[in-house]
Amino acid sequence: MHGEKYKKIEVNVETLEYLRETGVINSLDIVKTDTEGHDLQALQGIGRYLSEETLCTASEFLFYRNTKLSNFSKIDDLMTSNGFLLFGLQTKLGSCGELKGGDVMYIRSVANLLSGSGSNEVKKIRLLKLIAICCFIRNPFYAYIIARAGEEYGLLAKAEMYELNKFIHKKIFILPLLPKLWLGEKMVHILFIITQILSGRVWGKNSIPKINRFVQYEPLFVRRKLIPNKFINSYDKILEKRYKTYKTLNHIWY
Numbered sequence: 001m002h003g004e005k006y007k008k009i010e011v012n013v014e015t016l017e018y019l020r021e022t023g024v025i026n027s028l029d030i031v032k033t034d035t036e037g038h039d040l041q042a043l044q045g046i047g048r049y050l051s052e053e054t055l056c057t058a059s060e061f062l063f064y065r066n067t068k069l070s071n072f073s074k075i076d077d078l079m080t081s082n083g084f085l086l087f088g089l090q091t092k093l094g095s096c097g098e099l100k101g102g103d104v105m106y107i108r109s110v111a112n113l114l115s116g117s118g119s120n121e122v123k124k125i126r127l128l129k130l131i132a133i134c135c136f137i138r139n140p141f142y143a144y145i146i147a148r149a150g151e152e153y154g155l156l157a158k159a160e161m162y163e164l165n166k167f168i169h170k171k172i173f174i175l176p177l178l179p180k181l182w183l184g185e186k187m188v189h190i191l192f193i194i195t196q197i198l199s200g201r202v203w204g205k206n207s208i209p210k211i212n213r214f215v216q217y218e219p220l221f222v223r224r225k226l227i228p229n230k231f232i233n234s235y236d237k238i239l240e241k242r243y244k245t246y247k248t249l250n251h252i253w254y
Helices: 016-021 039-044 072-081 110-115 120-136 140-153 158-168 175-181 185-199 211-220 229-249
Strands: 030-032 056-062 084-093 099-108 171-173 221-223
Touching (some): 039 056, 056 072, 072 099, 099 110, 099 120, 120 158, 140 158
Parallel strands (some): 030 056
Antiparallel strands (some): 056 099, 084 099
């Protein structure tokens, strides 16, 4: 507040790697940082656990390069070089209307997980955790890809894959099915334009909801058994096609 006096103080800090190794933290499966511009340093502080243990991170970033704070390109280089995929990008506008920064979410590539070190038992545990993360953020597509990869790799038995598939697709996100039902692609585009006109681009506002906030949109997920079989069959074919595409792009061969 105006008129208040502040003074600098020094505080002791420790890296997440140190806290994990000393037992202060039992796991670094999921890491959320909000360190007022020092997210890059916090992520770097995960050390070897970033490639060996961490499955998901959510951080803040800036697009500006002429800053010592967390630059997006540096965060992206760190995460992708350690086997992560960019799954969420929410942006904020600056004072001139430019893209200032925002929030990012990274999730480990299942190809990286399977090709990494560790016993099959450890890989299976990490694989199931990865599926759970995807289900929580309402991403059944990647959850299915992870499960299928685990099945082909030999980590999951057919019976386990069957039960996982039922769990993953107990509810289906309805919006991707709407164009094939009654709205039509053109109508979806029109509705999108209308929402942009009504909301506008306001300085300092967020672009889209964070990917980890989709859990709030539970009404948009419909129970699988309530959807006509012809659409379910089409949905299942899309899932398998996505898995084969991911498998080819990432050169996964078992």
